[in-house]
Amino acid sequence: MSETTSETFTLVITGAPYSSQAPQTALGFAQAAVEAGHRIDRVFLYGDGVHLASALCAPPSDETNWSEAWSQFLADHSVPGVACIASALRRGLANETEQKRYELPGANLRAPFEIAGLGEWVEGRIKSTRTLYFHAGD
Amino acid sequence: MSETTSETFTLVITGAPYSSQAPQTALGFAQAAVEAGHRIDRVFLYGDGVHLASALCAPPSDETNWSEAWSQFLADHSVPGVACIASALRRGLANETEQKRYELPGANLRAPFEIAGLGEWVEGRIKSTRTLYFHAGD
Amino acid sequence: MTAIKTLHILNKSPDNPRAAKCLEMVSEEDGLLLIGGGVLFLATGNLPGAAKVFALSPDVDARGLGKLKWSSASAVDFAEMVQLSLQAQRVVSW
């Protein structure tokens, strides 16, 4: 009965919120996976996907704040959310460690997102039952 | 002799650095326009283009920092650089005014970029000899 | 339970060149799950005949295609998308 076996997923998000639908589709998938008794091993933000980890998004009040919604999901289910360090540094996402290292005027990474290398993706890809990608579409 | 007449340009950048070539092509155009004796009336960042105004980009040291290069150009030639407020708020770009208004944990807009509405684009489009767009390509 | 060799998840519209390549690489033993702009293939109709075709309901409804009759595809929700991704031997996100 494979339906009741608990499986693990690594989700890779490469599309930015308010530019693509990738973060919301990924969240719908993640919620359904958890409801079915599976585990999200980790969420890896790559390329433009790192913008999802911004603490400074302020969309209109009648629109979903996807960064906030994802942070809440990660916290509620103890899922690590990792932004690729190379993508993050180029695109202006920094935590306090990177702020100090590169002498930047601030930090804007939203908790509980962390910054780490592509090794996190490689590990997820090896360990999880499935690694799924959520790209920008059209 | 149209070559020696001074004309004005509004440049609209809609592609983000490190995701598209739009900011660098726009800078090449802007520099050539100024060298030919023309004036850049304003630069308007729209959509994903607002990421160019980030103060927190830290690309590898052997790559150009396009945010810094553009800031320098704007300062050197007293050209206003304006990020669309609606695009900026959704995508996590904020100055201190917006930080206070939306109670955000920080601000990341790089000087001399400012935040304003689409009216700045409309005005540029009316007043300038030419309004040119630099979109993400492939 | 349907046997699926590769599940192709397509979120590109029929105009996107990646969509054409995806359809080229779908075999008869594969499944094709349309999400995002990919559901617009239900409007153009030019879908591969052989493979099993699925379409994510919320994306279909958003694009006003909920009332189209599409005999060639099955509507799925996120729970079924999760199941499909586990059933298939491998998943490719286009």
Added chain:
Amino acid sequence: MTAIKTLHILNKSPDNPRAAKCLEMVSEEDGLLLIGGGVLFLATGNLPGAAKVFALSPDVDARGLGKLKWSSASAVDFAEMVQLSLQAQRVVSW
């Protein structure tokens, strides 16, 4: 000084659907300036015969097309791009 009605600036590769629409909307009195991925049309060769075609040199060189013979297009630098944009009656950036 060349008379150009509309200058079309195209930065999309031949695979991009916007590129096809751009070529459809170029008339004989227009100019077509290839920049970015648009310069790859010099490799595929399927350019409109009638309109004047230009290609931005740094983009051509970056993509390794500097040594191709392209009789159908003229190389321009940024200074000439500025001039072209002023000469034309209007500019459309695709």
Added chain:
Amino acid sequence: MSTLIMIDQPPYGAWTGREALDMAFSLAAFDQPASLLFTGAGVNWLRQAQEAGGIGQKSVEKNLSAAPIFGIEAIMADRSACSTYGLDENSLIEGVTLVDADAALLTNYDHTAFAG
């Protein structure tokens, strides 16, 4: 100083269509003549009965229906693209004019722009 705003990306998957609408509405708000032209997959913005609540977005159908009230001069759709996507008078929202998007059309406007 008439402006044509072109939209060739489909709805909901990408944001440029919404941002193109904002540009057109902004021109209209400043009393500048503006028209919209939908081509390619962009014509899918004009389909009736879009229900985007399930993907956490707002439908733009109402915004588009209100376009004439806000001063948008015309909403045009490329005839061949509509045909590709199975759109006709019965499935299109009201107020859309079918046109052939060709070189001649562009010459009716001083300025033509995409949002991205």
Added chain:
Amino acid sequence: MSTLIMIDQPPYGAWTGREALDMAFSLAAFDQPASLLFTGAGVNWLRQAQEAGGIGQKSVEKNLSAAPIFGIEAIMADRSACSTYGLDENSLIEGVTLVDADAALLTNYDHTAFAG
């Protein structure tokens, strides 16, 4: 656990190609089998004599030439895409294998991914 990384976007105009290379090199660094497949306009990454200094970027030609040294198993290019873009043995960088990118090819890999 072999992985195929696909690249269908041309060089320099967009970043996903570079980010796909980083994924492949990262797999190789962790001793995971990885191959690259270039399709569509992506085959233009493989053209000889790219000089990207004029656009403020680095050419990836050297990175790609070094791929076997870093442990990348194969660099493949879709035959028909190469033909579309006028690429042949004389204009391609060394070490590229021409293949037909079809359904059968995918079944050789446990995992297939795009960078964006």
